[in-house]
Amino acid sequence: RPFWRRPRGTSPHDPVRDRLREAPPMVVDVQARRPLPPPPLQEYPRGSLPLPPLPGYPKSAPEWSHLEEEDGRKEEEDDLPGGVAACFALCCARLSCSWCLKLAILMVCVQGMFMWGPLSRPLWIPISSDRACDKCDDSDGPPQVLDKRSPMPGGQPSCLRWCESRRDCQAVDWFNGTSWCTLYAAACVHPTATWDGASSFQVALTCHARNGTSGVIIAGQCYTGVQLPTTWSLIAQEVPALLRSPLSWACSLAVALVYTYFSSGLAKRALKPVVTAACTPCTCCMRWTLGGGCWRRLLALSLAMVLWGAFTWRMWGLPPTSVAEALKAPWSELSWYAASAFVFLMVACPSLRSFIVAAFVTAGGVVMSCFNSMAALVLSACFDVSALAGSAAIAGGTVVAGEASAGLLAAGGAAEGA
Secondary structure: OOOOOOOOOOOOOOHHHHHHHHOOOOOEEOOOOEEOOOOOOOOOOOOOOOOOOOOOOOOOOHHHHHHHHHHHHHHHHHHOHHHHHHHHHHHHHHHHHHHHHHHHHHHHHHHHHHHOOHHHOOOEEEEEOOOEEEEEOOOOOOOOEEEEEOOOOOOHHHHHHHHHOOOOOOEEEEEOOOOEEEEEOOOOOOEEEOOOOEEEEEEOOEEEOOOOOEEEEEOOEEEOOOOOOOHHHHHHHHHHHHHOOHHHHHHHHHHHHHHHHHHOHHHHHHHHHHHHHHHHHHHHHHHHHHHOOHHHHHHHHHHHHHHHHHHHHHHHOOOOOOHHHHHHOOHHHHHHHHHHHHHHHHHHOHHHHHHHHHHHHHHHHHHHHHHHHHHHHHHHHHHOOHHHHHOHHHHHHHHHHHHHHHHHHHHHHHHHHO
8 A cells, every 4th residue: 555545554565464454354254253154156068168357357358268269179070081090090089999899809719729628639530339340341340449448447438538648649449338338540441340339439530632621531431511510610600600699799880889988078978968877877876876875786786686696596507515516517617706706896996896807997098099090090081080080090099198197107006095
């Protein structure tokens, strides 16, 4: 203040008076002699928030208007053809990644069946169900006998496994009446032994005709109409069925739409009413479960355990109670138990959940960056967006670095929480 308006006895620079002058006024309830609660926050639509002018600036500061113009320009860019092309490229990239992942899983599963599964064992072809090669009408006589055993513990399956354990064994005779097992170096063509419940089997061998067609030796002849299963033959048989499956396409499209919804602002605004209506029941259930006391969570856990037990008992019966029973259980049942244990650990252990989510985010970001770059390069000519193709290769490396750093940060947070 000027010296003629200043109160008497005050200096021009009083820190206490200046601090009190700058402090916001406090509304006090005179009757209760306590401060009133702050007024409720008022929500304003996007772009209409009243901003207070800064000291020394006019009422319409250019800095605030620049930020508002930038937000509006970003929304307008999403509505341009380039934004539509980028949204479509994200969907196509995720769809192609889904199908490549399906093919990779199919190849791994088929190869695992040939290495450790049921296809790792030789395939057996019955020579005769009521005759054995111990006596035959072949021109060369009976084949060479490698070994004999009687009685054979374990029955016919043990006899076949005994032959599989030897490289030079190609056929067996099994006499059910005496549990007699005979191993041969080659299979006979015309067996004639009929005593003691005789039967004979041979290992399926691949043969090739003169025109190069492969087949299987049956009764001494090469039958090209029968093929032994291989990795590529099974993949070639399953891929068309996978492409014709409506369920497979529905799952891939659902995953692509979810990825596009979370990655594109245009898709998020377009699908917001649908997503809100679909997620409302789940959101209400989660709020009801987590917002109440401990009894609500126990009720939800009990309901989940009852549903899990009913489904497990309906599909496979009672769970195995010993290691021997678990080893004899089918792969589908063991996979179900493993998946159930994994889900339980994810729910019960937050640090493990954070670590696994970080690992998936990192790996998914690295893989998806390649597909995003390829989709942008391919679709740039279709949509005539010049910037889309030019920035695709650069964006790939940027996304890889960003996703990797995000995953490492999340993993570090999980380790600190643990």
